[in-house]
Amino acid sequence: MMEMTQTYTPEPGYFKRLSVVDWVYAVALVAAALFALNRFGGFMDYYEKAVLVLAAPTFACLGWHWKPVRSLIALLTVLALSAVALYGGALEMANQKFLLKYLLSSQSAILWMSMLFFLATLFYWIGLIARSETGYSIGSKLCWAAVVFGFTGMLVRWYESYLIGGDVGHIPISNLYEVFVLFCMITALFYLYYEQRYATRQLGPFVLLVISAAVGFLLWYTVSRDASEIQPLVPALQSWWMKIHVPANFIGYGTFSLAAMVAVAYLLKSKGYLMDRLPSLEVLDDVMYKAIAVGFTFFTIATILGALWAAEAWGGYWSWDPKETWALIVWLNYAAWLHMRLMKGLRGQVAAWWAVCGLLVTSFAFLGVNMFLSGLHSYGEL
Template sequence: MQFNLENYHNILSDTIFLTLCLTMILYWLSLILTKNIILVKCAKFGGGTCLTILFFYLSWRWYNYKFFPLSNLYESLLFLACLLLIIYKYIEYKTKSKIIGSLIIPLTLLIQGFASLSLPIIMQKSSPLVPSLQSNWLMLHVSMMMLSYATLLFGSLLSIFYVIISNKLQSNNNNNNNSSLNTNHQKYSLQLKSTSLILNNEYKNITSENILETKNLNRIRLLFNLDNWSYRTIGIGFPFLTVGIISGAVWANEAWGSYWSWDPKETWALITWLIFAIYLHVRITKNWTGKKTAIVGSIGFFVIWICYLGVNFLGKGLHSYGWLN
C-alpha cells in the first residue's frame, strides 16, 4: 500500500504547533532562569525538531507532486517558516545567544498557526500549477523572494527589539540626576573601552550612575550585538530581494508579455526594496548606526508583511494564485 503523508497532515501540523509553543516557553524561561542550562538545551532541541519535521514535510510534497512546494499561499508560509528556522539555528550557533530563539520562535509560531488554523483546508492541499506558474522560473523567482523575506524579516525584527531596548535604556537614564553626568562620563567611557564595545554617538551621552550597573552595561552590549546582527542579516537579504525582483520581471515578460505591470505585488515589492535600500545607503554612506537605522529596519518589517500578505486581501492583480479569497 502506498504511503500517503496527507493522511497525517493534521497530526504533523498539530505537532509542529505544539512543539513551537513549548520551545517558545522554554526560551522565555531561559531568559529568566539564566543559569539553567537544561532549559536552553531543551529549547534548542525543540527548534531543531520543528525544523526537521517542516523540512521533511516540504520535501515530501516536492517529491510527491513533482513541483517545488511553493504553488500556493499555504506552502509558501510553511517554506517561510522553514527558512526562518534554518536562519535562526545558524545564527544561534554562531552567536551562542538565547535572544535569537526567543524572538524568532514566536514569529515562526504565528506563521505556522496562521497557515494551519486560518487558511481553509482547500488552500492547504496541493493543486496543479496554473499555466503562468508552469515555468523553470518558479523555483528561482519564488525561492529568492521567500529567502529574502525570511532574512529581511529576521533582520528587521532585531531592529524592532533594538528600538525597544534602546528606549528602555534611555528612559532609565532620564530618571537619574543630571548632577552625576560629568562625574561619570569618563568612568563610563573607560568601561566601554574595557568591554571593547563600539557604540554610536547616541550612547556617548548616557552617563548616569545607573548606567554603570551591570544590568545596563549588559543592555549596551546587547544593543551593539543587535545592531550588528541586524545589519549583517539585512545586508544578506537585500541581494536576494534584488535577484527575486529581477527574475520575476523576466518571468513576467515570458508569461504576460511585459516586464513590469505595476501589479500590487510588484509595486509593494519595489517599495520593500526601496526601504531596505535606504537602510543600507544611510548605514554605509552616511555612517548611521544604532537607533536611526533600527527605525528604518523596523518600518521594513511591516512593509514586508504588506507585500507578502496584505496585497493578497485585495484580490486584484496578476498574482491571482496568492489571493486569500
C-alpha cells in the same frame, strides 16, 4: 648580538583545511546526485538536471561552512526516503500506515513542525524570563526539530503531488500554504545560524515570535480554507522560473523579518529593558545589519528573476501589478536603509525603528496584497 627572526608560516589553503569527514560528506552528496540523475533523469528537463548537478557542490560548501547542515541533510534524506518507501506508490497509504498517518505524511509532519515551533517559543521565553540556560537549550533543540519536520513535510508533499498525477506534481512553493511553511523554515534556519555564529540564544524569544505568528496563520488558513490539499499549478506557474524566484524571494522575507525582531530586542535594551538578558547592542546591531544585507541581496535577485519570468509569461518585464509595485517598495525601503548605513553610518534606535517599520511594509507585500488587492499575482487569495 644575533637578531631573532620570526618565520612566517602561511595558513593552509581553504581545501587543505578540510578534514576527511568534509570530503566524505562532499563525495556522498555527489554520489546521491548522480544516483538521482540516473534514476530520475528521464522525468527532468535540462533546467532540473542542472539544478540537481549544482546542488551537490552548493550543499557541500554549505556543510563545510556550517557543520549542522550535514546532520540536517542526512536526517531529511532518511525521513523522506522512509516516507517514500511507506507510500509504495499509493497515496491512500497515508491513512493506512501508522508512521505516515501520524508522523511522516506531509500534513502530519507540518503539524508536528507547528507544535514544535510553538513549544520552542515557549521555552525560549522561559529561558529569557528565568535566565535559564536549560530553557534556552530546550528551545533551540525544539527549533531544530521543527526545522527537520518542516523540511520533511515539504519533501514528502513534493512526492505526494506526483502520486496524485504526473501533471499535478510540482515543487511545493506555489500557494500561500506552501510558502508560509517555506517562510518558517528559512527564518528559523537563518536564526539558528546566527545563534551559533554569535554563541547566544537570547534572540530566540524574539525571532520565534514572528515564526509562531506565521504558524498561527498557517493553521488558521489550513482549517478555514482546507489549504493543505494539493492542487494543480495554474498555467502561469508551470515554469521553471518559479523554482528559483520564490525561494530567493522568501530568503528576503525571512531575513527581513528576523532583522525586525532583532531590532525590537535592540530597542528594548537601548531603553533600559532586559539589560542583562540580551546580547550587547553591538551584537544586535551587527545581526540586524547582516540579516538585512543578506535579505536585500536575495530579494534583488528574486526581483530580477521575477521580471524575466513576467516577460515570458505576460510579455513584459514590468506591469505595475500590485505585487510588483509592493515588491519595489520593499526593495527601495531596504536599499535606502543600507545606503544610509554604509554611506552615512546609520546606527542606533533610528536604524532599529526603520527595520521594525520595514517588517510592516514587508508583511503587506507578502500577505496584505493577497488580502486587499488583486492582479496578475492572484495565486494565493485568502
